[in-house]
Amino acid sequence: FFSPTPLLSLTMARRYDASTTTFSPEGRLHQVEYAIEAINNAGTCVGILASDGIVMASEKRVTSGLLAPSKTSEKTYKLCDHAACTVAGLTADANILIDQARLRAGRYTYQYQEAIPVEQLVEHVCNYKQAYTQYGGLRPFGVAFLFAGYDSHHGFQLYQSDPSGNYSGWKATVIGANNQAGKSLLKTEYGAKPKSDDDDDAPEEMETEEDPAEEEIRVPDVTEALRLAVKVLSKTMDGTVPSPEKMELFTMTLAEDGEGCAHHILTEEESKKVVDDVEAEAASAGDA
Amino acid sequence: MSILEYNGAAIIAMAGKDCVAIAADTRLGVQAQTVACDFRKVFKMNDRLFVGLGGLATDVQTVDQLLKFRQNLYELREERQMSPKVFSNVLSNLLYEKRFGPYFIEPVVAGLDENNKPFLSGMDLIGAPVYTDDFVVTGTATGNMYGMCETLYKPDMEPEELFETLSQALLASVDRDALSGWGAVVHVITKDGVTSRELKGRQD
Numbered sequence: 027f028f029s030p031t032p033l034l035s036l037t038m039a040r041r042y043d044a045s046t047t048t049f050s051p052e053g054r055l056h057q058v059e060y061a062i063e064a065i066n067n068a069g070t071c072v073g074i075l076a077s078d079g080i081v082m083a084s085e086k087r088v089t090s091g092l093l094a095p096s097k098t099s100e101k102t103y104k105l106c107d108h109a110a111c112t113v114a115g116l117t118a119d120a121n122i123l124i125d126q127a128r129l130r131a132g133r134y135t136y137q138y139q140e141a142i143p144v145e146q147l148v149e150h151v152c153n154y155k156q157a158y159t160q161y162g163g164l165r166p167f168g169v170a171f172l173f174a175g176y177d178s179h180h181g182f183q184l185y186q187s188d189p190s191g192n193y194s195g196w197k198a199t200v201i202g203a204n205n206q207a208g209k210s211l212l213k214t215e216y217g218a219k220p221k222s223d224d225d226d227d228a229p230e231e232m233e234t235e236e237d238p239a240e241e242e243i244r245v246p247d248v249t250e251a252l253r254l255a256v257k258v259l260s261k262t263m264d265g266t267v268p269s270p271e272k273m274e275l276f277t278m279t280l281a282e283d284g285e286g287c288a289h290h291i292l293t294e295e296e297s298k299k300v301v302d303d304v305e306a307e308a309a310s311a312g313d314a
Numbered sequence: 315m316s317i318l319e320y321n322g323a324a325i326i327a328m329a330g331k332d333c334v335a336i337a338a339d340t341r342l343g344v345q346a347q348t349v350a351c352d353f354r355k356v357f358k359m360n361d362r363l364f365v366g367l368g369g370l371a372t373d374v375q376t377v378d379q380l381l382k383f384r385q386n387l388y389e390l391r392e393e394r395q396m397s398p399k400v401f402s403n404v405l406s407n408l409l410y411e412k413r414f415g416p417y418f419i420e421p422v423v424a425g426l427d428e429n430n431k432p433f434l435s436g437m438d439l440i441g442a443p444v445y446t447d448d449f450v451v452t453g454t455a456t457g458n459m460y461g462m463c464e465t466l467y468k469p470d471m472e473p474e475e476l477f478e479t480l481s482q483a484l485l486a487s488v489d490r491d492a493l494s495g496w497g498a499v500v501h502v503i504t505k506d507g508v509t510s511r512e513l514k515g516r517q518d
Contacts, residue, residue, distance in 0.1 A: 098393055106390070128390050136383045 046159055046166060058159050061166040061189035064115060069101065070202035070262040071112040073172035074216065075184045076251040079279035080174040082112045083255035085202065085263055086274050099291060102276045106131035107286045108141050109175035110278055114202035115189075116168040123169060127151050144175030148185045148193050156191025166190070170201045174278050176287050182278075197243070198254075204262035211258050217243030248277050252292075256304045268304070270297035317418045318439070320345060322493030323355055323368035323453035326463065326484050327424035329432035329446075330476035333504040336364045336424040337484045337513075339453075341496035342371055351496035351517070359385055361508060362426040363398050364501055365405065368453040369419035369439065377417050380408060398425030398433035402443060409441035416440050422450045430505040455491035462487050473502050477511070485515045 046057040069085040084101035100117055104110045105127045113120040130150045134142035151171070158166045166189040173185040173193075186201060187193040198216045200208030246254065252275060260268040275292040282288070292300070322343045327336040342353035356366045357378045365381065367374040384404050388396050396404070402423045409417060416439045423435045436450035437443045444450070448467055451459035462483035471479060481500055488495035498513040 104390055106386070125391075128387060132383045132386055135386075136379055139379070 045163065047161065047163060055159060055190070058166050058190045061168050062170075064168040065170045065188070065202060066205070068114040068116075068170075068202045070200060070204060070208065070259060071101065071114050071172050072198075072200050072208060072212075072255045072258045072262075073112070073174060073184045073186070073196065074198040074212075074251040074255055075182060075196070075245065076248045077245045078182075079248045079251075079277055080176075080182050080184055081248060081251040081255050082110070082172055082174055082276045082278075083252075083259050084112050084114075084274045084276070085259060086272055088272075099274060101274050102291060104289050105147065105173075105175075106135070106142070108177060109144055109147055109173060110276065110289055111171045111173045112276065114170045114172075119167040120169045120171075123151055123154065123167060123171070126154050141177060143177045143179055144173065144183045144185070145180075145195075147175065148173050148187060152187050152191045152193045154191075155187070155189060159190060172199065172201060174276075176278065176280070197245075200258060200262065202262075204264075208258045208262045211261050212254075215254055215257070217245065248279060252277065252300045253304050253307070256300050257308075260304070268301050270294050270301055273297065275300060315345070318369050318420065319454050319493060321369070321371040321374075322491075323374075324451075324455045324459060324484060324488045324491065324494035325355060325366035325368045325422055325453050326449060326451045326459055326480060326487075327364075327366060327422045327434055327436075328449040328463070328467065328476060328480045328483075329424075329434055329469075330471040330473060332426075332430050332432070333473045333476060333502060334364075334424045334426060334432040334434065335473075335476045335480045335500060335502040336366050336422070337480050337498055337500040338366050338368075339484070339488050339494045339496065339498050341494055343493055346492070348496060354499070356499060356501060357381075358501070358508070359401060359425075360395055362503060362505075363396070363401055364424050364503065365401070366422045366424070366452065367419045368421070369417075373417040373419045377405075377408070377419055377421070381405060384408065397427055398423060398435075399427065401425070402433075402435040402437075406437055406441035406443050409437065409439060413440050420452045422452050424450075424503070426503060426505060454493040455487045458487035458490055459483065473504055473509070477502050477509075481513055485513065489516055 050056055069087045071084045074081045102112050103124050131142045131147055155167050158164050170188045176182050184196050185193050186196055186199050198212045256268055259273050275297050277290050279288050322341055325338040336356055338355040340352055341348060342350040355374055356364055358364055367377055385396050405421060418439055420439055421437060425433045427433050434450050435443050435445050449463045466479050466483050484498055496517060500511050502509045
């Protein structure tokens, strides 16, 4: 809904952009748009819905080698047993919202003795963000989230939210720096059949190949989604060669014992394997 | 009639050598009338931490839910498990918050700390804690349970002997108490895991 703000091209914008709670004559909330811009400078996050889980990959921006990490991650956070999120934007702002989400999930479970449906959790966080665009003269949160969750109503779900308090569900999406490049790559590659597969079972697909709009999207599994996520991240990270230390790969699947969900941040070794697979695929595609 | 004696309970937690055990009866009554014989009063908080809640049944269930809520938030924020000592303090704090309108429960906490050493604590309904290294009891048959424990207990029992001792202490105590009994559950916690068993005693 919000187009990117041209840098103060209208002098009128100046009068209406200081206060979050005031519409501009064009009907825009400039502060909210500026907040969204802030996120376009933040470390990229990719989210991909798979058939057996969800993958979220984030660009880790290490500002100094002297930094001593206190938490497991500054990008991926567990919200409750069946939901997690990745962050793009101001970490300090994100901490407030993550705590809000955790409290909401806990209170819901306390009240209903049930897991909170993922969309309700997302909507709660978003309503909290929205309040900062309408009341109080406070600035909006400079954070966008990718929420990954599982519930018994809709299975695995992926949501994206931004400072305006708007949210939407996705099969695959990107937030943060170079997200447009990431999204265009996802559009072509998500759901595409892998080139090495034999078309044993797809005479119908052969027919509909001419009409991409009607072709059913084939949902990847987590392993494939991980590779796709790494491909997207390498594209958004200024085209540099992907290295495991710069990216954080997270998967959410159903726990093996059937009790709840498994949240897993890949070890450096596991990440390296995914990166190697992607590089091998790219190399062989280059040869072909 | 005391509100703490409305539903009935008998809970004991005992320490052994690098292990703890906690046992509770399973009766739920409404004064003299027995309503259920499968009512849970001991709750697993994690693989090394159990809490036994004796007292008014509605508060038993509510406090269990509240504790899970607080523990869950702690684990999400601190990215580590709550130790038994900390948990005991959380419970004590939770109870004192309601100092002038308390939850009618008197809990016992049993767990293994970071070094796999046993941890036991008990407290009253407004959170006054007591820490022991042998046993803690709570419920409507405390007089009986204290007597049985003092007599049967010895330090550094292995898990199998601890189970036997605890079970005998509990079964003998509830027989002379009208409000507790009707079956029991015993959990033995060691560093390798938890073994849970159900006891069938006198069904009266």
